Amino acid sequence: MSGLAVKRLMKExxxxxxxxxxxxxxxxxxxxxxxWVFLISVLGDETIYKGETFALRMKFGNRYPIDVPEVTxxxxxQYQPPIHPHVYSNGHICASILGTEWSPVLNAVxxxxxxxxxxxxxxKRIRPEGNDRYVKTAPSNPKLTRWHYDDDxx
Amino acid sequence: xxxxxxNDEFLYEDEYDDAFDQDDEAEEIDSMSExxxxxxxxxxxxxxxxKKPYDVSWKVKTLQEITDMQNKEITKIQSVLEVPASSAAIxxxxxxxxxxxxxxxxxxxxxxxxxxxxxxxxxxxxxxTSALPPSPNKRSTRSLRAGPSTFLSKRTKSSASIGPxxxxxxxxxFDGPSVDVNTYSMGCEHRFCKDCWREYLVGKVKGEGESAKxxxxxxxxxxxxxxxxxxxxxxxxxxxxxxxxxxAAFVADSSTLxxxxxxxxxxxxxxxxxxxxxxxxIVPTVECKCGHDLCFGCxxxxxxxxxxxxxxxxxxxxxxxxxETANWLQANTKECTKCQSTIEKNGGCNHMTCKKCKWEFCWxxxxxxxxxxxxxxxxxxxxxxxxxxxxxxxxxxxxxxxRYLHYFNRWANHEHSAKLDAEFYxxxxxxMEQMQNSGNLSWIEVQFAKQAxxxxxxxxxxxxxxxxxxxYLKRNNMTELFEDNQRDLExxxxxxxxxxxxNISDTESIAKLRQDITNQAAYVQKRHDILMDxxxxxxxxxxxxxxVDV
Numbered sequence: 001m002s003g004l005a006v007k008r009l010m011k012e013x014x015x016x017x018x019x020x021x022x023x024x025x026x027x028x029x030x031x032x033x034x035x036w037v038f039l040i041s042v043l044g045d046e047t048i049y050k051g052e053t054f055a056l057r058m059k060f061g062n063r064y065p066i067d068v069p070e071v072t073x074x075x076x077x078q079y080q081p082p083i084h085p086h087v088y089s090n091g092h093i094c095a096s097i098l099g100t101e102w103s104p105v106l107n108a109v110x111x112x113x114x115x116x117x118x119x120x121x122x123x124k125r126i127r128p129e130g131n132d133r134y135v136k137t138a139p140s141n142p143k144l145t146r147w148h149y150d151d152d153x154x
Numbered sequence: 155x156x157x158x159x160x161n162d163e164f165l166y167e168d169e170y171d172d173a174f175d176q177d178d179e180a181e182e183i184d185s186m187s188e189x190x191x192x193x194x195x196x197x198x199x200x201x202x203x204x205k206k207p208y209d210v211s212w213k214v215k216t217l218q219e220i221t222d223m224q225n226k227e228i229t230k231i232q233s234v235l236e237v238p239a240s241s242a243a244i245x246x247x248x249x250x251x252x253x254x255x256x257x258x259x260x261x262x263x264x265x266x267x268x269x270x271x272x273x274x275x276x277x278x279x280x281x282x283t284s285a286l287p288p289s290p291n292k293r294s295t296r297s298l299r300a301g302p303s304t305f306l307s308k309r310t311k312s313s314a315s316i317g318p319x320x321x322x323x324x325x326x327x328f329d330g331p332s333v334d335v336n337t338y339s340m341g342c343e344h345r346f347c348k349d350c351w352r353e354y355l356v357g358k359v360k361g362e363g364e365s366a367k368x369x370x371x372x373x374x375x376x377x378x379x380x381x382x383x384x385x386x387x388x389x390x391x392x393x394x395x396x397x398x399x400x401x402a403a404f405v406a407d408s409s410t411l412x413x414x415x416x417x418x419x420x421x422x423x424x425x426x427x428x429x430x431x432x433x434x435x436i437v438p439t440v441e442c443k444c445g446h447d448l449c450f451g452c453x454x455x456x457x458x459x460x461x462x463x464x465x466x467x468x469x470x471x472x473x474x475x476x477x478e479t480a481n482w483l484q485a486n487t488k489e490c491t492k493c494q495s496t497i498e499k500n501g502g503c504n505h506m507t508c509k510k511c512k513w514e515f516c517w518x519x520x521x522x523x524x525x526x527x528x529x530x531x532x533x534x535x536x537x538x539x540x541x542x543x544x545x546x547x548x549x550x551x552x553x554x555x556x557r558y559l560h561y562f563n564r565w566a567n568h569e570h571s572a573k574l575d576a577e578f579y580x581x582x583x584x585x586m587e588q589m590q591n592s593g594n595l596s597w598i599e600v601q602f603a604k605q606a607x608x609x610x611x612x613x614x615x616x617x618x619x620x621x622x623x624x625x626y627l628k629r630n631n632m633t634e635l636f637e638d639n640q641r642d643l644e645x646x647x648x649x650x651x652x653x654x655x656x657n658i659s660d661t662e663s664i665a666k667l668r669q670d671i672t673n674q675a676a677y678v679q680k681r682h683d684i685l686m687d688x689x690x691x692x693x694x695x696x697x698x699x700x701x702v703d704v
Contacts, residue, residue, distance in 0.1 A: 004324050004353070011325040065323055066353045103373035104323045104354060105344075110373075 005064040009033045012107050025112045028055065035059050037074065038112050042120045049119055055079040056115055057091075058108055068102035070143055071111055083125045085154060086118065090135045092142040094128065096149040122154040208436055208690035212425035212450060214443040220401055220411070220422050227253060235260055237268075240380040245271045247366040247400075248378075250407050272369065272378030274341045321347035323371065338387070340379065344372035348387060355379070355388050365399035412448075415455040419444040433463050434704045435693040460689035461619045464704050469622045473562065482555065491515055491522075561625035568618035575611055582607045582654065593664035602668055606654060606675040613647045613682045620685065628699040632692070639688060643681040650674040 016027055026039040038056045042049045055074035061067055073081035073091040081091045088094075097106070097114050128134070138145060205211070215223075224243075231242040231253055248271035249256040260267040268274065318329045319337060326347050328336055339345035346354075354371050358364045368384070370377040381400075385393045405411045405422055409429060414421045421442050428438035428450045438450040439457045447456055452463035461469070487498045493511035504517040514523035586600040620640045627633040653671050658664050692698050 104371050106373050
């Protein structure tokens with residue numbers, strides 16, 4: 001990994017250790033500077049995800065934070081991606097912040113906050129349209145998918 | 155090359171609004187009285203062919219001329235709106251070089267127009283002074299900007315005066331004068347270190363191919379990075395690529411400009427007479443200064459006359475994708491009624507057992523084999539309705555496939571011939587030498603052969619496309635006339651091709667051959683012109699009816 005990415009991630013890690021993470025967001029593992037996993041839950045009683053916890057995996061590339069990290073919800077025996085109109089069953093997420101709207105001033109925690117609020121504002125427990133077709137043909141890296149952002153409501 | 159047409163019905167410049175129209179006309183007049191440098195370099199295309207009602211006039215521009223066109227517009231807007239040149243450029247690019255719309259919006263609400271294009275309003279003291287990095291003298295005016303930033307970006311604003319500054323991206327710290335030297339912020343006051351800027355800009359230009367729309371690195375900041383900032387921050391090669399991308403975007407945004415599609419050719423064609431809405435009645439074939447033909451309408455890298463751009467697209471798609479494979483499958487195979495596997499029967503009896511799912515059925519009626527009882531190998535269910543329907547579908551599919559193949563084979567045949575052009579020229583050249591030697595003819599006297607080959611090659615391209623045209627034409631009297639013309643040309647071309655292949659034995663036969671070939675070539679040329687003229691005029695007269703929408 002490049003010095004830039006490592007230095008920046010160390011800084012982010014130190015910040016998290018010093019100040020902690022926002023409520024509902026826990027850094028589960030940050031064993032190296034390539035892949036971190038956060039646990040995300042939605043606060044309050046209003047949410048349709050009450051009592052659920054999701055694991056968000058971030059893979060940082062060499063050009064982080066100039067380039068956006070690869071972000072997916074974990075899909076294994078222990079964790080399942082949230083049922084959300086922008087989250088595919090393989091854990092891929094359609095969110096502009098992970099594509100065209102990414103800015104190098106954003107960071108891992110900022111991504112978690114965005115994901116948390118994306119879940120909090122959702123009222124419909126449905127998968128995206130064409131989920132099955134997408135999951136069947138999707139590349140393993142969601143950054144290789146050409147996303148089209150058309151729904152600003154959730 | 156571009157003659158001012160007497161065919162006024164074809165000059166749509168008046169109603170065709172484009173930012174450069176006025177310039178075009180002025181320049182066209184200039185070039186009439188004073189041919190430009192490039193014409194002198196290639197005299198072959200200087201002799202303007204007689205303009206037909208279906209022809210368009212065009213100009214070939216160099217990259218420098220394209221840059222000049224942009225600079226001219228920028229200078230104009232710069233003086234009219236009284237903004238710096240780089241702001242004028244950003245504004246023009248945002249309004250897709252529509253200077254009228256830009257001026258309208260700008261005078262309506264200058265602040266909003268600037269904001270929308272990614273510039274601060276003129277009231278902000280940073281607009282002008284921040285044109286060149288770094289802008290240290292303005293840092294005192296910086297105010298804390300509240301926004302939905304994250305905890306990292308909040309430190310952006312901590313770079314007050316001479317205090318230490320930490321780049322919110324790479325976390326490098328800068329102090330004292332090094333803040334001014336090594337960091338940079340645009341008018342939006344989002345400060346980052348120059349290394350991060352460089353990394354970001356290189357990624358945008360080289361990785362994503364962006365140019366006119368590169369924004370500030372801050373999340374949600376729409377501030378556009380100015381040309382001179384990019385030029386100063388990045389290496390020469392990246393800056394060169396950036397400017398190439400800007401030019402490419404300018405050409406792509408303009409409906410009157412098109413890059414020459416031929417490899418290594420950097421010319422740009424300008425044509426105001428072939429807007430998209432006219433492409434259902436003209437085929438704007440133009441010739442670039444690199445010597446190649448192209449279609450201004452669709453960018454096809456050769457002449458596809460007399461076929462409309464849209465039909466060419468349909469044809470290419472039809473030939474390229476597997477639609478015909480599917481057609482073949484439909485005509486030659488059946489599907490297992492249970493697991494839908496495609497089965498081609500290549501022998502044996504009608505008792506089929508699907509290899510995949512082991513389902514047993516009858517090839518003739520497609521019904522389950524078990525229902526056939528003891529009437530094995532002799533299906534008596536053939537006349538039932540389901541059987542008749544199934545056979546109808548197959549027959550139709552076969553007929554459509556045959557029709558397509560008829561036209562495709564002829565099209566492909568000429569396409570194939572065109573690929574052997576070089577060989578054809580070579581063979582002819584050898585023959586010309588032979589004639590010079592054995593027939594005692596001068597070099598100039600044997601040129602007729604090369605000219606004949608030129609004619610054949612040109613006619614073959616036209617013929618090739620005429621088969622595509624015929625495939626999409628509805629069957630009616632007009633189409634029959636078209637196919638008559640096509641047949642005449644085809645025959646003439648074949649005869650001439652045959653004569654050109656003849657072996658030369660003695661002086662007498664050379665004289666006769668020369669006479670024959672010269673006459674035949676003239677005839678082919680005539681048939682070619684008739685087919686082309688009639689077909690292209692037919693569009694203007696709305697004579698052609700197609701089986702698809704054009």
